[in-house]
Amino acid sequence: MSTARSWTERARDREPEARRATTDVVPLLRFRGAALRGRSRRTALGAFGVIAVLTVLAAWLPAYLPGAAGSDGQTLVLSADILLLLPSAYLGVLVIAIVSAVASGGGRELLPREQAVAFPVSPTTDHLGALLMAPLNIAWLMQGWTVLGATAFVVGTRGLPAAQVPVLLWLFVATALAQAVAWTAEWVRRGPRGDWTLRLLVLVLIVTTAVLIATDRLVPLLDEAPTLQVALAALYGSGGAWAGWFTAIAWLVVLGVLAVVAGALMAHAVSRRPARDELRLESSVQSPRTNPASDFAALVRTDRVGIWRSVPLRRGLAVLAVLPGLVALAGALEWAMLCILPGLVASGGALLFGVNSWCLDGRGALWRDSLPVAATVAFASRVMVLVEVLLLASLLTLLLASVRAGVPTLSQLVAVLCATVVVTVQVVGASLRWSVRRPFSVDMRSARATPAPPLVMVGYSARLALSTTLTGMMFTVTARISDWHWSVLIAVPFLLFSSYRLVGTAQQWADPVVRSRVVATVAS
Amino acid sequence: MSSPVVEVSSLWVRFGPVDAVRGIDLRVHAGSATALLGRNGAGKSTTMRVLAGVIPPTGGLVTVAGHDIRTDALTVKRLTGYCPDVGGLVPRATPWEHLQLAARLRRLPDGWEERARDLLEQFDLGGAAHRVTAGFSHGMGRRMSVVLAAFHDPAVLLLDEPFDGVDPLGVEATMDVIADARARGAAVLVSTHLRELAVQACEHAIVLRGGSAVAEVSAHDMSGEEGAGVYRALLD
Numbered sequence: 001m002s003t004a005r006s007w008t009e010r011a012r013d014r015e016p017e018a019r020r021a022t023t024d025v026v027p028l029l030r031f032r033g034a035a036l037r038g039r040s041r042r043t044a045l046g047a048f049g050v051i052a053v054l055t056v057l058a059a060w061l062p063a064y065l066p067g068a069a070g071s072d073g074q075t076l077v078l079s080a081d082i083l084l085l086l087p088s089a090y091l092g093v094l095v096i097a098i099v100s101a102v103a104s105g106g107g108r109e110l111l112p113r114e115q116a117v118a119f120p121v122s123p124t125t126d127h128l129g130a131l132l133m134a135p136l137n138i139a140w141l142m143q144g145w146t147v148l149g150a151t152a153f154v155v156g157t158r159g160l161p162a163a164q165v166p167v168l169l170w171l172f173v174a175t176a177l178a179q180a181v182a183w184t185a186e187w188v189r190r191g192p193r194g195d196w197t198l199r200l201l202v203l204v205l206i207v208t209t210a211v212l213i214a215t216d217r218l219v220p221l222l223d224e225a226p227t228l229q230v231a232l233a234a235l236y237g238s239g240g241a242w243a244g245w246f247t248a249i250a251w252l253v254v255l256g257v258l259a260v261v262a263g264a265l266m267a268h269a270v271s272r273r274p275a276r277d278e279l280r281l282e283s284s285v286q287s288p289r290t291n292p293a294s295d296f297a298a299l300v301r302t303d304r305v306g307i308w309r310s311v312p313l314r315r316g317l318a319v320l321a322v323l324p325g326l327v328a329l330a331g332a333l334e335w336a337m338l339c340i341l342p343g344l345v346a347s348g349g350a351l352l353f354g355v356n357s358w359c360l361d362g363r364g365a366l367w368r369d370s371l372p373v374a375a376t377v378a379f380a381s382r383v384m385v386l387v388e389v390l391l392l393a394s395l396l397t398l399l400l401a402s403v404r405a406g407v408p409t410l411s412q413l414v415a416v417l418c419a420t421v422v423v424t425v426q427v428v429g430a431s432l433r434w435s436v437r438r439p440f441s442v443d444m445r446s447a448r449a450t451p452a453p454p455l456v457m458v459g460y461s462a463r464l465a466l467s468t469t470l471t472g473m474m475f476t477v478t479a480r481i482s483d484w485h486w487s488v489l490i491a492v493p494f495l496l497f498s499s500y501r502l503v504g505t506a507q508q509w510a511d512p513v514v515r516s517r518v519v520a521t522v523a524s
Numbered sequence: 525m526s527s528p529v530v531e532v533s534s535l536w537v538r539f540g541p542v543d544a545v546r547g548i549d550l551r552v553h554a555g556s557a558t559a560l561l562g563r564n565g566a567g568k569s570t571t572m573r574v575l576a577g578v579i580p581p582t583g584g585l586v587t588v589a590g591h592d593i594r595t596d597a598l599t600v601k602r603l604t605g606y607c608p609d610v611g612g613l614v615p616r617a618t619p620w621e622h623l624q625l626a627a628r629l630r631r632l633p634d635g636w637e638e639r640a641r642d643l644l645e646q647f648d649l650g651g652a653a654h655r656v657t658a659g660f661s662h663g664m665g666r667r668m669s670v671v672l673a674a675f676h677d678p679a680v681l682l683l684d685e686p687f688d689g690v691d692p693l694g695v696e697a698t699m700d701v702i703a704d705a706r707a708r709g710a711a712v713l714v715s716t717h718l719r720e721l722a723v724q725a726c727e728h729a730i731v732l733r734g735g736s737a738v739a740e741v742s743a744h745d746m747s748g749e750e751g752a753g754v755y756r757a758l759l760d
Contacts, residue, residue, distance in 0.1 A: 363611020
């Protein structure tokens with residue numbers, strides 16, 4: 001007698017499976033949360049509180065600013081400039097979410113891969129987890145706050161809560177759509193000739209954007225973006241046009257649900273294909289090189305392979321080097337504004353691995369530390385490699401951005417160079433300080449891995465973004481002064497201060513007790 | 525008998541509120557091999573890490589060839605060869621790159637390559653010398669870690685779980701490495717859960733429990749069924 005299940009049994013099983021995958025997210029979140037104890041738990045709760053407060057402020061406060069719709073008896077017309085930009089801003093949320101999710105190979109993991117192997121985690125659960133983790137990213141948060149703030153400014157205080165509902169829904173839809181696109185991209189990448197197919201697709205997108213810019217058709221196209229409907233929905237909510245508002249809300253809900261389901265289906269498809277690029281690199285054969293000429297060269301060589309033979313780091317660095325440059329190219333940024341870019345790139349590069357630098361050694365950290373070499377030399381090697389990676393990415397970005405920026409004046413050129421060097425040293429200093437203070441055991445083989453837990457990454461990225469943006473802005477001012485000496489004069493104290501702190505971190509690293517804690521943690 | 529190459533007195537290691545090692549004493553003489561046995565968390569790997577200069581002792585005195593590990597850790601690292609209990613390999617480097625790094629930092633004279641190639645062949649890793657180690661199996665990783673610990677002929681060979689997940693040929697090669705080290709006068713310390721292999725490789729055994737040494741016996745006394753009973757009794 002056949003013991004196979006009937007089609008009716010299978011149909012019955014299918015529903016509980018989907019429900020089980022959804023409910024599995026809760027225990028995984030609890031498991032993740034249970035790892036936070038004592039001070040870490042209080043810090044995490046505090047961070048969530050700060051995010052919530054900032055979100056409420058971003059969605060509410062701009063409505064009361066001078067120039068906002070309805071302020072001082074003014075009409076909507078005064079905030080019309082911002083209104084015109086709203087659809088593009090909403091679209092920007094989607095674009096950044098897609099880039100972030102695709103670059104990280106399908107979004108962040110709720111549970112790291114090496115921990116998840118012990119549990120029957122379904123791809124649907126993984127997908128839902130990645131959706132939940134997506135907002136724990138400073139780029140996502142900043143974009144969210146920006147569009148909420150801009151919407152509040154545009155609609156004013158009248159009907160503000162109703163106006164923000166479609167915007168919040170759009171943030172959800174954009175995240176879900178990005179996740180679905182990311183799984184699709186990962187599915188393509190893992191297929192036959194996937195790498196090249198994906199590269200070709202990216203190239204086509206870049207060329208298309210370049211053609212649109214060159215023929216002045218990008219702005220008219222952005223004006224017709226479907227996200228215009230989100231802006232209209234916000235205005236309907238503000239103006240009490242409930243029929244239009246409800247219709248838009250219904251559409252957004254349907255779109256969001258469809259995107260989540262599509263993402264789950266693609267997550268299952270991805271799970272059936274092995275990660276070819278990771279496997280290829282892990283089993284690759286490398287040509288032997290000549291013996292290193294010095295201790296420092298030997299250490300630098302080992303540190304470099306940790307970066308350039310890592311799929312996620314190579315991919316992340318490529319995105320970081322190219323994307324801001326392309327955005328600057330599209331926006332035809334002037335030289336003074338280019339001072340902001342190195343900070344952006346350096347911060348992003350540090351967040352790929354730099355904030356937990358010793359994790360690159362993985363379980364080899366114990367062996368490396370047993371080698372007879374001064375701790376300061378090993379530290380200097382790490383500094384060197386981090387500096388060169390960040391500088392390389394920044395210079396590539398600047399090269400791209402400079403194409404439409406025209407010929408710089410000497411003052412502008414010096415300002416950009418000073419900004420690049422200063423933020424690089426700043427970021428390297430902060431990264432290594434955090435690497436020594438808070439090491440984490442992380443398997444960086446997966447493109448979805450982050451060098452620190454998500455909430456810690458939000459803290460790191462916020463601090464890096466703040467310090468490097470302020471520094472960059474300072475050099476945008478000196479770039480406008482005709483005397484180039486000002487940039488150098490301002491750069492010197494910054495460099496001295498960052499170097500002083502870097503030396504302090506090196507001294508901490510030289511302490512065997514501190515070093516053993518770092519090494520034992522990353523190797524565990 | 526000559527003075528011991530490895531001398532540990534009242535070693536104490538504390539991690540926050542946890543005392544991982546609580547007053548261990550041990551001596552290993554040149555040309556001899558000592559096994560560290562005990563349950564998980566007994567303090568074996570922590571003791572090995574201290575001897576490798578990776579973890580500083582919280583208390584006690586540890587000397588290797590007369591050098592105090594607190595004040596002269598770099599010299600101690602030059603004298604020792606260490607196979608850690610976990611991993612031991614930089615994920616994206618190849619075995620040859622590991623050997624090049626170690627040879628450079630240990631100032632090995634020209635010609636070290638031949639010795640390295642011989643050892644790689646001995647451990648059946650010759651064909652994987654230029655492969656990225658991230659794709660290595662656990663056993664391959666263990667064998668490579670033993671190669672890295674032994675290839676510079678250290679005065680003190682520290683092998684932490686060298687047999688874990690290793691196939692019989694790998695075990696045989698590790699036994700040969702231990703025998704060679706003893707023959708040239710090195711002091712060998714082997715930490716393992718595999719009592720029979722420890723007995724085979726070493727002449728002395730120290731049983732650790734809860735961070736303290738509870739027995740120091742001849743390896744012969746720990747062999748066979750009778751030795752298994754003795755060992756079992758010492759674990760509780």
